[in-house]
Amino acid sequence: MKLEELKSTATQVRRDIVRMVHGCQSGHPGGSLGCTDLVTALYFHEMKIDESKGADGYLNFSREAKGEDLFFLSNGHISPLFYSVLARRGYFDIKEMSTFRKINSRLQGHPATHEHLPGIRVASGSLGQGLSVANGAAYAKKLRKEDNVVYVLMGDGEQQEGQIWEAVQFAPHYKLDNLVAIVDWNKQQIDGSTDKVMNNRDLKAKYEAFGWLTVDLLDGNDMQQVLDALAAAKAMLGKGQPVVILMKTEMGAGVDFMMHTHKWHGTAPNDEQLATALAQLPETLGDY
Amino acid sequence: MKKYTYTEKKDTRSGFGAGMAELGKSHPNVMALCADLVASLKLDAFIKENPDRFVQCGIAEANMIGVAAGLAIAGYVPYATTFANFGSGRVYDQIRQSVAYSGANVKIAVSHAGLTLGEDGATHQILEDLAMMRSMPEMTVINPCDYNQTKAATIALADHVGPAYLRFGRPVMPVFTDPNQEFVIGKAWMVNEGKDVTIVATGHLVWEAIQAGELLEQEGIDAEIINIHTIKPLDEEAILKSVEKTRCVVTAEEHQLNGGLGDAVCQLLSRKRPTPVEMVGVDNSFGESGTPAQLMEKYGLNAAAIVEKVKQVISRK
Numbered sequence: 148m149k150l151e152e153l154k155s156t157a158t159q160v161r162r163d164i165v166r167m168v169h170g171c172q173s174g175h176p177g178g179s180l181g182c183t184d185l186v187t188a189l190y191f192h193e194m195k196i197d198e199s200k201g202a203d204g205y206l207n208f209s210r211e212a213k214g215e216d217l218f219f220l221s222n223g224h225i226s227p228l229f230y231s232v233l234a235r236r237g238y239f240d241i242k243e244m245s246t247f248r249k250i251n252s253r254l255q256g257h258p259a260t261h262e263h264l265p266g267i268r269v270a271s272g273s274l275g276q277g278l279s280v281a282n283g284a285a286y287a288k289k290l291r292k293e294d295n296v297v298y299v300l301m302g303d304g305e306q307q308e309g310q311i312w313e314a315v316q317f318a319p320h321y322k323l324d325n326l327v328a329i330v331d332w333n334k335q336q337i338d339g340s341t342d343k344v345m346n347n348r349d350l351k352a353k354y355e356a357f358g359w360l361t362v363d364l365l366d367g368n369d370m371q372q373v374l375d376a377l378a379a380a381k382a383m384l385g386k387g388q389p390v391v392i393l394m395k396t397e398m399g400a401g402v403d404f405m406m407h408t409h410k411w412h413g414t415a416p417n418d419e420q421l422a423t424a425l426a427q428l429p430e431t432l433g434d435y
Numbered sequence: 436m437k438k439y440t441y442t443e444k445k446d447t448r449s450g451f452g453a454g455m456a457e458l459g460k461s462h463p464n465v466m467a468l469c470a471d472l473v474a475s476l477k478l479d480a481f482i483k484e485n486p487d488r489f490v491q492c493g494i495a496e497a498n499m500i501g502v503a504a505g506l507a508i509a510g511y512v513p514y515a516t517t518f519a520n521f522g523s524g525r526v527y528d529q530i531r532q533s534v535a536y537s538g539a540n541v542k543i544a545v546s547h548a549g550l551t552l553g554e555d556g557a558t559h560q561i562l563e564d565l566a567m568m569r570s571m572p573e574m575t576v577i578n579p580c581d582y583n584q585t586k587a588a589t590i591a592l593a594d595h596v597g598p599a600y601l602r603f604g605r606p607v608m609p610v611f612t613d614p615n616q617e618f619v620i621g622k623a624w625m626v627n628e629g630k631d632v633t634i635v636a637t638g639h640l641v642w643e644a645i646q647a648g649e650l651l652e653q654e655g656i657d658a659e660i661i662n663i664h665t666i667k668p669l670d671e672e673a674i675l676k677s678v679e680k681t682r683c684v685v686t687a688e689e690h691q692l693n694g695g696l697g698d699a700v701c702q703l704l705s706r707k708r709p710t711p712v713e714m715v716g717v718d719n720s721f722g723e724s725g726t727p728a729q730l731m732e733k734y735g736l737n738a739a740a741i742v743e744k745v746k747q748v749i750s751r752k
C-alpha cells in the first residue's frame with residue numbers, strides 16, 4: 148500500500164478505536180492510538196499473509212500460519228487497535244466492532260482465541276507473556292525452515308515484567324533472526340510516566356547487552372518513519388540475531404486532548420469528547 | 436427474614452482503601468506495595484499520608500511479592516496489592532516459597548476478583564484464586580462481602596500474624612453490614628436464622644443470598660443464611676451446627692465450583708456429617724466481557740440461581 152493510503156487507513160483505524168471505546172464506555176484508547184501507525188503498516192504493507200478468501204468473502208485465517216508472517220500483540224489492552232486493523236484488513240465484518248467488550252461478543256476486552264475471532268492466535272492481556280509466545284512461534288518457523296517473520300508488539304511499562312527478560316535472553320540464545328520485537332516506548336503507564344513508576348533506563352543498551360540488534364524509530368507516529376524502520380529491521384534479519392525496534396510514540400496520538408498524559412491509558416471518552424475526537428479524525432473508509 | 440437495607444452502594448475495594456488509610460494512622464509498621472494500579476486499589480489516601488511507607492513496584496508482581504517478604508522479615512506488615520489475577524496465579528510460586536513456606540507476615544490484598552470485573556474479560560477475571568490459595572498450607576483466605584466488611588477485614592489482618600490473601604472487587608454493591616462490626620478472622624457471620632435450608636455465601640454473593648432469602652420467604656421457605664468471609668480457616672462449627680437443624684446446604688460464591696468455598700463445605704460435610712449440597716458458582720468455564728450484572732446473570736450467580744438450587748436441595752433431603 149502507498150504512503151497516503153496507509154495514512155488514511157490509519158486515520159480510519161483511529162476513528163474506530165475512539166468509537167469502540169466510547170461505545171462500551173470502557174477500554175484503552177491511549178496506547179491503541181499511539182501504536183496505530185505501526186500495526187496498520189504491518190498488516191497493510193509489511194507482513195506477508197494468506198490473501199485467499201473464503202466463501203463468506205473474508206480472509207482465510209489459519210492459526211498455524213504456515214508460510215505467513217505472524218503478529219502477536221503482547222500488550223493486549225490495546226485490543227481496539229488490533230480489532231480495527233483485523234476487520235479493515237478483511238478478517239471479519241467491520242460491523243462487529245460495535246460489539247466490542249459487550250456480552251456474547253467475539254471482540255473480548257482483551258484479545259482471545261476462546262470465541263474464535265479470526266486473526267487472533269493467542270490470548271493476551273496479562274502483561275509480559277507475548278514475547279515468549281513469539282519466541283516459540285519463531286522457533287517453530289526455524290524448525291520447519293519457513294522463511295517468514297514473526298512480529299510482536301509490547302508496551303514499555305510491560306518491559307518491567309521479569310518474564311520479558313527471560314524471553315529477551317532466549318531469542319538470541321537460539322539465534323531467532325526471524326523475530327522482530329517492537330517496544331511502544333511512549334514513556335507512560337497507568338500510574339504515571341515510566342520514569343517515575345519504574346524506570347526502564349536505557350532499553351537500547353539492555354537489549355544490546357542481551358544480544359539483540361536494535362532499530363531506533365524516533366517517531367512511531369510518522370508513517371514514513373515506521374515503514375523505514377520496518378524495512379531496516381527486515382534487512383537485519385537472517386544474521387543470527389533477533390531485532391528489536393525501539394519505537395518512540397505519543398500515547399493518544401491523533402486526538403489532541405488524549406496526548407501528553409497517561410490519563411487516557413484506560414479511560415473512555417464521553418459524548419462530547421467523542422465528538423471533539425472525531426472532528427480531528429475524518430472518516431476515510433466509512434464508519435462501521 | 437431479618438430485614439437488610441442499604442442507603443448507599445460502594446465498591447469493596449474502596450473499603451480496602453479506607454481500611455488502609457486507618458492503618459496508616461494506627462499501625463506504623465503497615466506498608467503498602469502496588470504494581471502500577473494505585474487508583475484501582477484505592478491507595479491514594481494511604482500514600483498521601485504515608486508516602487514513605489508506600490513502595491511502587493511497577494508492573495513486576497513477582498518481584499513485589501519477594502520485596503514484601505523481605506519487608507516482613509524486617510518486621511514490617513506489608514500489604515502487597517494488585518488485581519487478583521496478578522496477585523495469585525501469576526505469583527503462586529513466589530507466594531508459596533518466599534511467603535507461606537517461609538512464614539513471612541505478608542498480606543496479599545487483591546481487587547477485581549471474579550466476573551464482576553466486567554468488560555476487561557476473561558484474561559483478568561480470575562475465578563480460581565480461592566482454590567489456589569485455599570490449597571496452600573499456612574495461608575489465611577478472606578473474601579469479604581461489602582464495603583464495611585472489607586474495611587474491617589483489612590484492619591483486622593494487620594494484627595493477625597501470618598500470610599493472608601484478601602480478595603475483593605470492582606463493582607459498587609449495597610453496603611449492608613454494620614460499619615462498626617467486629618471482624619473475627621475465621622468466624623462466620625449469622626446473617627439470618629432459619630430452619631429449612633442453610634445458604635452459605637461469600638463475597639458479592641452474600642447480598643444475592645439475602646435477596647434469595649426474601650424470595651424464598653414468600654414461598655414459605657425459611658432459609659438460614661451464613662456468611663463465610665474467611666474461606667480458610669473455615670468456621671466448621673457454624674456450618675455443622677446449622678446443618679444439624681436444616682439438613683441441606685446451598686453454597687454461593689463468585690468462583691469456580693472446583694476448589695472454592697463450595698468444595699470446602701462439601702469436604703467438611705462429607706467427612707463429618709454427610710448432607711445434600713447444591714452449589715452456585717462458575718461451572719468449569721472462563722468468563723467473558725460484559726457488564727457485571729449481565730455476567731452474573733449469564734453464569735448463574737444471582738438470587739434467582741440460589742433460589743433454584745435451594746428448591747433442588749430441599750427435594751433431596
Ligand SMILES: Cc1ncc(C[n+]2csc(CCOP(=O)(O)OP(=O)(O)O)c2C)c(N)n1
Binds near residue numbers: 177225303306331521
Ligand atoms: C501482569 C499484569 N499486571 C498488571 C496489569 C494491569 N495493567 C494493564 S495495562 C498496564 C500498564 C501498561 O503499561 P504500558 O505497557 O506502558 O502500556 P501503555 O500504558 O503505554 O498502553 C497495567 C499495569 C496487567 N494487564 N497485567
